[in-house]
Amino acid sequence: MNYCGECGKSVTKKIPQGDNLPRFVCDSCQVVHYHNPKIVAGCIAEWNGRILLCRRAIEPKSGLWTYPAGFMEIGEGTEEAARRETFEEARAKVRITRLHSVLSLPHIGQVYLTFIGELLAEEFAAGEESLDARLFEKADIPWQDLAFPVIKDALRRYIEDIRRGEFGVHVADLPGRLS
Amino acid sequence: MNYCGECGKSVTKKIPQGDNLPRFVCDSCQVVHYHNPKIVAGCIAEWNGRILLCRRAIEPKSGLWTYPAGFMEIGEGTEEAARRETFEEARAKVRITRLHSVLSLPHIGQVYLTFIGELLAEEFAAGEESLDARLFEKADIPWQDLAFPVIKDALRRYIEDIRRGEFGVHVADLPGRLS
Numbered sequence: 001m002n003y004c005g006e007c008g009k010s011v012t013k014k015i016p017q018g019d020n021l022p023r024f025v026c027d028s029c030q031v032v033h034y035h036n037p038k039i040v041a042g043c044i045a046e047w048n049g050r051i052l053l054c055r056r057a058i059e060p061k062s063g064l065w066t067y068p069a070g071f072m073e074i075g076e077g078t079e080e081a082a083r084r085e086t087f088e089e090a091r092a093k094v095r096i097t098r099l100h101s102v103l104s105l106p107h108i109g110q111v112y113l114t115f116i117g118e119l120l121a122e123e124f125a126a127g128e129e130s131l132d133a134r135l136f137e138k139a140d141i142p143w144q145d146l147a148f149p150v151i152k153d154a155l156r157r158y159i160e161d162i163r164r165g166e167f168g169v170h171v172a173d174l175p176g177r178l179s
Numbered sequence: 180m181n182y183c184g185e186c187g188k189s190v191t192k193k194i195p196q197g198d199n200l201p202r203f204v205c206d207s208c209q210v211v212h213y214h215n216p217k218i219v220a221g222c223i224a225e226w227n228g229r230i231l232l233c234r235r236a237i238e239p240k241s242g243l244w245t246y247p248a249g250f251m252e253i254g255e256g257t258e259e260a261a262r263r264e265t266f267e268e269a270r271a272k273v274r275i276t277r278l279h280s281v282l283s284l285p286h287i288g289q290v291y292l293t294f295i296g297e298l299l300a301e302e303f304a305a306g307e308e309s310l311d312a313r314l315f316e317k318a319d320i321p322w323q324d325l326a327f328p329v330i331k332d333a334l335r336r337y338i339e340d341i342r343r344g345e346f347g348v349h350v351a352d353l354p355g356r357l358s
Contacts, residue, residue: 003187005180005203005212010187018307021252024184033184036217037251039290072216073200074288077352078281099281099350102257102292109253111218113281128197169348171278173256 006031037109041081042069042151044158045094047119050135051158053142054090057131061147067155068092069112082115090133092124099169100161101154107176114154138162150174185210216288220260221248223337224273226298229314230337232321233269236310240326246334247271248291261294269312271303278348279340280333286355293333317341329353 001024004011009028016023016032024033044067045052053065068089072081079096086094094117103112124133136142138159146152157170180203183190188207195202195211203212223246224231232244247268251260258275265273273296282291303312315321317338325331336349 001184003182003184005182005184005190008182008187008189011184034250035253037253038215039218071213072290074214074216075285077283077285078290079350080285080352099348102278102281104256106254106256106259111251111257169278171258173259 001033001035004029004031005033035109037104037111039072039078039081040069040110040112041072041078041085042067042112042114042154043082043086043094043096043117044100044114044155045086045090045092045117045119047122047135050137051141052086052090052092052119052124053134053136054126054130055132055134056129056147057126058129063131064145064147065142066147066151067114069114069151072113078113079115082113082117086117087127089127089130090124091127092133093120094118095120098167101157101170101172103150103154103170104173105150105176106173110150112150112154116158180212180214183208183210184212214288216283216290218251218257218260219248219289219291220251220257220264221246221291221293221333222261222265222273222275222296223279223293223334224265224269224271224296224298226301226314229316230320231265231269231271231298231303232313232315233305233309234311234313235308235326236305237308242310243324243326244321245326245330246293248293248330251292257292258294261292261296265296266306268306268309269303270306271312272299273297274299277346280336280349280351282329282333282349283352284329284355285352289329291329291333295337 004026007029011024068086070085096115100114183205186208190203247265249264275294275296279293
């Protein structure tokens, strides 16, 4: 950040009075510009024991697989965001059944809220930002071709939950070095 | 937003190509400026059946009560943010025991992640942004003097969970008109 979005003058990174972290502060109007973590809302959508994954058509990680997930928008709730992303990326309608995990990525300022959903019908297709959308048996999940470490982590926890028959909400931080 | 934080030139609100929502786009460098919901991390901290509330010393709602909660920062995880806020606002150290609720406020672009914590000792005090910090019996929660509707909603759910002996994670959206 170089300029103030309010008045267009230059900004300086410094610790505002009463604060304890450096922020971008306008040299002219003194507005403090905060940057906070973003929420990525996602959905592992089930259909008769299989789950819906889509293959990314856009960077980063174009060509690799993920469950539908994307940045939550102002004006929507968390479940609504997960349903919207599932429709945008995999043209599928889901009923959200439960929250699966809250996974923080401190190094990039993201928090993944992943829900479990149930497809309303066996209807899906690649959305505009996807190359493909498919239902995978759990044994066939393309572990080596998943787009992001957090997607792999959430899917591993999902599979392990089913194996153990335990379905609590996972809260964890994923370090930057996770591969 | 009036100016581009990257280059300082004017911005126009419009729907970028391939997008479906209006964003602030720079007229000069074409950078798209996204605004997304912010996470408020909070903690209902318990000590022998009582819970820790603090009285706000700052606007909005100065003088009213809340459990410690505040904006999550980039570089931290969700539980860490809740612990930090508990120390900043009530000078108390907690061990987080579980996630209590994920409450979306779509009209103001906030998501409250509230955790349950256990005080490590009966030690607390008003932090810099608080006028007071106190342990309340559940029967004595100052319902009429709580700072925000979302705080009241989360505390109601907390009390009801204890009454019923059920401790799932609450996921809900709170409408703007909630009082």
